[in-house]
Amino acid sequence: MTSVSTPPRASAPDAAGPAAARRRPPWRNPWRHPWFLEGFTWLYLIWSLAPIVIAVLFSFN
């Protein structure tokens, strides 16, 4: 007779449902929005474009 292994039980947080997921602190959420990366990208874009805007507005006249 072949034995069929039963699938492992879901881990406690998943089994607890969305309420437990909601209680999880934001920094533990593996699918959280990468705010640091987004902030870094915006800082880069400002550094990339702001000098030209400032120069055109205030200096080249």
Added chain:
Amino acid sequence: MGDSGRQSKAFWILLAAPGILWLAVLFIVPFYAVLAIGEGKLNRLFESPVAVYNPLNWSSANLANVWHDLFGSGSFAGPIVVRTVVYVAAASLLCLVIGYPAAYFVSRFAGHRKGLFLVLLIAPFWISFMMRMLAWIDLLQVNGYVNKVLTSLHIIGTPVNWLGGNPVTVIGGLVYGYIPYLILVLYAGLDRIDPSLIEAGRDLGLSRARTFWRVTLPLSRQPILTGMLITVLPMIGDYFTNQLLSGAANTSMIGNLIQGQLGTPGLEGQGAILSLLVLLVLLAPMIYYVRSTNRASREASP
């Protein structure tokens, strides 16, 4: 060979002809002209170079002079070469450290704002390189906005002379000038990574950081290599950034040395030899890149 085989061969020759003609006229001929000037003679009366196109009559005087300038006793070009390597290494590393997170975010997490981010990333290409550097000249003057902001924030006590031969300014200028090229190449490479591979890593229990180190980073090795090559090669020959943002001898790079020699009567031949030596050195990373790309495409093909 049948008719169809001959037609196919003729088709490929015709297809390659414009490119070969372009290379022959605009690369090989000028390259040989530079070589002819470098290995040529000097008109002592007018202090002007005389190109010698026959290799049998070439002189090695310029090569010997350049060799002495680079490696001889009291060489003045040696420190310039070392400085160029240090500046380019620092600038390209900074480009990668700044550019990779930005490209990674736009390719993976920008979502419906991807178009906006792409337009903003490409925006520097609409503005000429000179204009972008001139913008920094105004900002970095002793009474410019950078010093005003830093002084008002008490980060510096007295205004800094950023444009008076400051290595930080030159490296910053190189980063600012060439980072858009790196970001675009990185973005194109990172955007092609199959998201299911990253999701598989996460589903198998890897943390965000470990997924990045074990999946994303190895898969982005080729774009990093391409991007670094695209930024490093022009940086090494760059003289414009340095000339605009510094102009001092203590920050001059190999490009400035070549430009100075080409503009000095009697030294054009040495400038030609030096530019050819730089070309020879730059061939090494190019060959490594071609070999690495070939290896990657062989591994990718079933």
